[in-house]
């Protein structure tokens with residue numbers, strides 16, 4: 189799936205997506221279609237000149253959409269920016285696509301310098317699921333009642349101490365994982381805790397790796413999953429997200445954890461990045477010199493599902509899930525890392541990693 193921005197598409201693309209929006213079974217979707225057709229959405233009477241309309245697409249199909257704009261349907265307010273027109277087509281519901289769009293819009297708002305976004309809705313109990321908090325009752329453009337929600341994200345940014353270390357404090361790291369999991373729920377939250385605890389314990393046993401650093405890197409290695417279901421994309425998104433927040437120590441782990449042999453060639457899964465993104469990932473990866481933390485998180489990722497498990501069982505599971513493909517070099521590299529850490533930690537790695545679980 190690809191997220192496109194309507195106003196960045198060419199005229200033919202805009203016409204195609206506009207007609208797709210017309211097929212939504214929602215009044216506001218019909219209104220959006222009308223505003224796009226008359227080119228009046230990006231006006232101060234509606235949602236403002238800098239409005240962006242995000243389209244979550246698969247090939248030429250439109251799966252879901254939302255706007256990020258200075259205004260929404262609440263007049264005379266200083267609150268800004270707003271996420272609005274959030275809609276998923278019936279065939280695509282139940283896959284948390286709204287969360288994927290919200291994560292994307294939030295990231296854009298953060299890049300624009302905001303610390304929160306606002307949402308106007310008639311729903312009660314919906315946006316709470318994505319981590320938004322009810323702010324106030326208000327009136328919409330037509331005089332009807334609306335509920336205004338605020339979704340804060342300014343707190344995620346690295347503070348002075350964190351900028352110095354390149355790592356978040358534990359409390360913030362856990363909070364980032366929790367709110368990210370709300371946007372894309374799945375077993376990756378439990379997996380992340382499993383990797384974090386295993387990494388902390390093995391670091392302790394080794395004696396010369398910082399256990400706290402190991403925990404934090406393990407906890408956030410898959411944070412790119414915040415942005416939805418992705419393969420190669422989850423490494424790229426996590427890397428970029430952590431860099432932008434001011435946590436290069438974690439960004440590096442997001443980048444390196446999937447590449448045992450330090451190349452994209454043996455990646456198991458889809459190459460779901462644009463050419464430019466994949467080029468940037470390749471270049472950054474090639475510039476790394478793997479250190480203890482890179483290798484430790486690779487190891488823990490290989491022995492953790494949602495619980496510590498046998499490395500060969502985990503590799504077989506991955507192999508099964510990806511149509512029987514698992515490069516031998518990568519398989520061997522995993523076993524080699526396990527043997528190295530077993531020697532350093534001075535004991536059975538599964539016992540050390542799972543101790544206390």
Ligand SMILES: [Fe+2]
Pocket residue numbers: 379383409410489
């Ligand atoms: Fe992982």
